[in-house]
Amino acid sequence: MAGQQAVWESRLDSVVVHAVGAVCRRRTAGVVPADGRVRVAGLPRLAAAGSLRVRVVSGGARVAEARLEPVEELRAEDGRPGWERELAELAAERDRLTERHRRLEERIAEVAGLRPVPPPRREDGGLRRAPADAVLALAEFVDARLAVLQERAVELAQRVREAEHAFEVAFAAAQRRSSAERPGGVESAARAVLSVRGEGPVELEVEYAVPGAVWVPTYRLAHRRGERSASLVLRASVAQRTGEDWSGVRLALSTADLTRSNALPKLGSLRIGRRQEPVAPSGWRAQPAGLDELFGGWQDAQSARPAPREVRESLAVPVSAAGGGAPGPQPKPHPHPQPQARPAAKRARIGGAPPAPGLAPQGPAGPPSFAGPPPLPPMASMPASMPAPVPPPAPMAYGAAAPAAFLADEAHRGAPAPEPSEPSEPAGPLPSEDQLDYPAMVLAGPEEASFRRGRLFPEPVRPGGGGGGAALREAEAVGLLPLPRFGAPPRLSAGSFDHRYDAAAPADIPSDGVWHTVAVAELTVGAASSYVCVPSVEEAVYGVLELSNATPHALLAGPVEVSVDGDFLLTAGLPTLAPGGVRELGLGRAEELRVARHTELRESTSGVLKSTTVLDHGVRIELVNRLPHEASVEVRERVPVSADPEVRIEERPGWSPPREPSAEVPASARLRRVVVPPGGTVEVTGGYVVHIPAGRAVVGGNRRS
Template sequence: MLALDSKISAVTVYRRGAVVTREVDFRQPEEGWPQQVRLGGLPLALADQSLRVRLSFPEGGAGLLATDLRLELDWQEPEPVPAPDLSAIKPLQAEQRRLCSRLENLKQDLARVENLNPTAPSSPSDQAPAAYAVQPRRALVQMRQKLLSEGLARRSQLAEELERVTTRLQELTTPLPSPPPAPLYKAVVVTLRQTPDAHCPLVRLHLSYEQAGARWSPSYTLRFDRDFTLAELSMQAHLCQSTGEDWKDVRLEVSTAEVAAWKELPELASRRIGRQQARPAKSGWRPAPPNTDTLFADFDRRPTVQVRPEEPPSWGGDPFAQPVPQTEVLDELLGAPDPFAAAAVAAFAASAEPSIQVDLRSPEDRGETMLRSGLMRRQAKAEPEMMRMRAPAPAPVMAAPMRPQAMAPRGGGGRPAGPAWQPVAPPPPPEPTSEQLAYGLLYMAGAKEPGRGHLQLRSPLEACLQLWKERYPHSPLDVLRLVQNALHESVRALQVNAPARHTFPKDLEGFDYLYSGEHNIDLPGDAQFHSVPLLTRQLSAHLLWLVVPKVTCDVFRQTSLESMPDLAVPTGPVDVYVGNDFLATTQLPNVAPGGNFSLGLGVDQSIKVVRNTGFKESTTGMMSSTTQLRQEVTVEAANQLSREVRLEIQETLPQTDAAEIKVKIESCEPAWDPISEKPGVYRWVLRIPAGESKRASLAYSIEMPAKLELVGGNRREE
């Protein structure tokens, strides 16, 4: 088996979760292509069912196939702690005792030297003091100081040697601490198969798996030029992952889709003309045996085989004195009964149709019946000597009674008589489930296990644990606890809220999109959001100034941008710049590929707008008088910028459903256009050169019976 070290090359982050792809290159060893390769160092939190492997050939060639993928646990068993060297302990202990003894003797010698003090000679009290010998006393003091200095130096030297020996002795006698357990990982074993014409100088193995702990949210940077004619849209991805591994120098892709979702495919029922035909049986699948418990019938019985001693044949006397059991005759003619054949016959009888009758009686019960069916001919051909030793055959026994279906009265025609007869259609073959097709994870339960005789499905983790117990029976690791902790830590990223003003992506009108990063990234697995650049696109922009003078005279800047045909924009915050100057932060809406969207850029104080109104009320007619309300609106805009502006002025016109009230436009300069999305709202579009002013005017009248009055007053414009 060839062990390989893989590296993360690409990551695709979905709405919740990610797919990690690892790659490793290897060449053919001198001894030939191995049958298996092993990739270790995989995180414990990966989804076992999502493992996929693929082979590619960067330098050309083919002929190597990956046929199987098995999951294992990767753990480096620690080396045993070395035992202390007992041969070096005893000399050190003897040296320690010797140094302690010398140090104690030296301390006693120093104490005696310190007691060497000169004393004055004694003299009677009534006499003068005796003469004091100075030179001997001085010599004694000098000798004492010399002995003390030499003794103290020797004591320091002995103390250092004793400390060194004691430390070394403690190192040898103190048991070494056990090394920390090696981290536990997952590993995969890939089985390879080589074709006869295989030729591949370099093989690249791609391994992909799913991880649950990853999320992302989009944000944008929109940079305009000074003329607002071009815009550069940069998309960033705020990523958060806690997959248990760091992503270093990887290709990044993000998607608005779920990492896994169930989608029903449409099935179009075919329309056939003519007589209905039976559905053809699906090839490649056969139903399971009808009764798998019969496989263990012999195991449950487990008869005790007793060997009967053979008696010598008696050639004298009456040849019929000792009758031979009938079973011996049948055994000789038919052979000994095979227990496996009996089990097969029982299984066939359980699955047979009701019209088929199988006799499962013991050979003793069916002996004469079988003899009557033609076995007497074989007995008649036996040797005469052997026949004289046999007992005469007993009287013929009755045949087995017929089943009720066989004894039913016959009716005319081809079907049995009886009004309740209905043709029984054979049951359809069972459809295999996805679990039954996971051949690598199926195993046959033993005879003493529950569900014996049936294929049992176990998860890849259960298979790993079984292999782990066989490989490391004395391991101190609690594998289940470590895996559960890894799974718990991997979902921490899903519990982190999105950054302020950010939202997690969703599908756009039922469609999901994939975005590929332009550069490789590094991302730690710390369950924190990190911003990474994703892609940049150039967009065409059109700047428009908008004002609704009936509501406010402030002029708002609004830019209209056209998205790229291959770029869908999910909603997210956008920072707007004009050149290198920050302008505003706003929210970008969902935009389909090739769609247009608008962004508000705030109020422009360089454009002034004034709105003036006029009102005149008159009554006409004598018998049926009519009230006419004339409204006049004038909007004047002044451009104080150094460039021409395109100003859109929106005004409303009263709407009525009453037939007796009429609204008429008397004059409108310049002409305006209705806004289809807003009933009753019209707009003027004025192009105002730099430093100039333009005016738009409107006059309309409302005619209604004099007995009526508008709610809120007849004057509509203020």
Template structure:
């Protein structure tokens, strides 16, 4: 049965795993297995990577998939296409222009009626004064007022209609501009189908097993995602809820409607093959060894297709028989072409030349071509000499198989050459004016160059993931061997290029791409509910899951730099998954606080996240410097620094405040720093929380409405002959 006659199964998208760039889609198709086991599953996108197509049977139905390949079909597009959206936009544009024209004409009528006013006749110098017709003027004013009232009412209706049409036009234009790439714009749409071959695990083809469910998995480009969060906590609680959300944008060519969403930080296009490690040798130069992964084809590879050749070609329409030489020269397998082609390949049976239209190749013609018949009597042409195995023009070299004599050129019933043979066929036979001895002396044509030494396959021939096994329908030099795969559809490259444009979308605020924040590890997050994401190339936010985190509110200030207290949240991740960097909306006691940037939080890690200034806590810092001398001869200068910090809590709850101060450090052996305070060093002094050298911390617990005073200081002792850079008297 031909593939076009196979049974068609409709499929629906069930699950999508979005990677850092690209996605892995899973489709489900159900149906009854036909007698021949051939099924065509429809609904695959045009941007699909054909090398990633996989298929399997779900459940134990006594059926398994033995073959799957992708093909392109043509079909008529549906009614909801980009063409209909464009027609609707053009219709509304014409309606908007008509409404605007009616509004302009109404405005012109109002202007004309407004310009109506009484014009008295021209008075001559000798005429006496005339009485003004006040009644006529009043009647004209009443007419103008009544006429303008009706015109203005009509103008209001026309302006309302114009606003309505303009609104509909803007919606139609936006729908057309942001139309999903899943909608085909061509009159004849092309779709990708998966051709499956199902066979039973026991005897037979597996028919009669009822409804069978098949899962198709394939990769598509044009999908990206970035994490986002929403944090909710209560004042005084040591825990909170972090809702993981994802901003997803996809332009894969198919709408994701009601699918299970998975998010992964891995790179879908990253190669997983092992690198080639080459040794470095010191000494005399040696020839490069042959690649270890390359193997010559086994002996007798061509014998595998002897039954295929014995069956003969497909039947074609019969016509006047034409000699074999008229179809062109004898095809010769290439040398050193493709993966696995040795320098001296094994003998292969003769592959007959492709038959010309109207000629049917005999089924049993798999060996040498028989010698041509003798010339007719009375034709005046000398008889053609018998063909020698290896000594005449047109013979196939022995390196490619058994030498076969090239047949003579076709002749007309009168005995003259017909001229229907191609140039190669005319070169294979001796001209009519040439003696038979000359035909024998003509040596074989130059053979293709044969590689000497170990084979040197190219990099494409060693890319095992991209190699495809050629089938029996290929020519004798390719079938049964591995060759680099070429794209099955050149138009699909354009679809993939358009899909990859989604990677250039500007990121939302504080967003970080997963590969940048995940580091050396990969993580996966599965959404708890199904979601809808259209293929429009814009960001769509979906809720993934809730993550319990530990929270602690702390306040931080560095009064030596800025006398402002900042609120911070200390997050602790007690789960086994990392929290990637991204924007987080913080809500405290049902009040929205701010949108901050959440740093990457590894499992078990603790990080601090800033929330902005805390207006309810005040801090004041004062310093005092006292310079003196000490020593036996007053040879030491003592700079005594005193620091006074005051804190006041105006909030309705108790707070914990960290006050950071800076103590100078020195590398001079004759300069000493003596501290006089109860501060301590920072707890974390590594990674992103690394502090500057000399940082000191005060930790103070302030009750609601309370205050605290912190006093500290340090002495700088240096020789009297030296001074600090910038002067000794500094704050």
């Protein structure tokens, strides 16, 4: 009995958050009962059934079977969460005050509608004087009463606004609350039902996967000017709504895809020669003979059971006059016409022999089934030019029987299959991967279609899984959270490799679906501060921090908070940095460094027979350092590139081309590194000379810098 089975409580020990989803591990311990049946409680309702794994940590026992079991328990009135009771009380108070205010408004309208009504005038009577004192008394009464009611209405309206505000605040807080405390009178959870073989005390580790968890990397960089290293704190922004709070767990972060299959691919062989039958995969067995006879008695009992009145009327057939009976009323058209039965010889089965004689139906077997898709109309009612429709393909399964059209190739599945001959041993198609996954298959019962009864089929995917559609949609909404600035999904920034990061300390992350920052590790990276300026584009100097990753961990792309000499500088985007890689991180404009660029152009002519125009471009760059330490500045200039071999360009020495040209630093750029002393000034000269033959000169265009 279920009540006699041992129930062991469990505690959450570790969590590995993947790119989407998480893998949780729980620890439990106890003494193995005599029957070996154990239930491990504490699992969330969103735990995936196919991901359940159990490992024996200590003790002489082994686990023979493990499966998930949903649990629905009724809560006591005092067992509901406190915030739910508070929210219900605030809603009741708001409704009560709103109703009082509505009744008071009606009372004010009634009092304001009071008017003096004169008595009816008699025919033989004369004019009567109006009692002025009574009219004035009524007006005074109405004014006094309205003043009291209006004052009370103003006070009550203020209380209604306060009650509505309190309810909205509590409702917003409830929306941000952890999903581990679900409202309502029913508490949903899951249990792991285990079959343990062994005796004595044993400690188990239960592993399962849950959706609704994401993470992105973030960093904090602290650097001291003049030092060759920096402290980089690797942090992670984690959001989860898995239905359970992670309190004091060992947290790990992975870039791997939790839903990606890690099975080895099966490579098919190409053979030249005579065609050979494909080898049946391991574990495939043909269906037992006479399987349809197993449900013969149940089908006869269903046929003998009287149908409801509505079904009898819809299936009523008028008696022919030739049969001697009176013609009955015309039947109501049935929404699902009955298909004509196909001959038994034209029905093919997968992995089994054809049905025995006498078992094949010769006509309509009864009312159509309302559980599956509606059957097709009779073939005789279709035009001759229209091809015969093919029934919708049902999922193929172990030992399943199907119409012959299902045996066609995938490319010709939509066309009707040719009528097969009657071989002595018909061969069935090869099963797919989901048909060989026996733990994920279910046995079709007698209420299914005739070709499904008693056979294994892949279990259909139910929307919402074990936790319901609303809970699953709520968990998957975590993946739609806006990322932090400069943030990138770890699956994209990791590239073709997967990385894992283990947190140094236990972490607490509630199941509220918002970002929580967790410190993972502190790393030491190489850092060299330098400066870059391109005075021909902008007379400004920018700080650059050259980071080198000497750690065994890859640094994924994400936002980094940079602080220099203890002062926060800015938040920048750190690019992905592989182990041993070197990248530059921009630090913004350095106001302590100034740069000025001066140019000079001199034009002359050389040669006697062949006149050549000489354009001498001189560049003088002045750098000023107001920092208390020296600054290494990389000055970038540019030189023209000629596509004409007769036009020569001579460069002044001291400048070097880039080692690896790129879009930011093209091949025409020239670089020169200068060290500026603290509080000093350095002047850099450069330039180039262009020699243009007379026949290649452009009139009025040679003097442009």
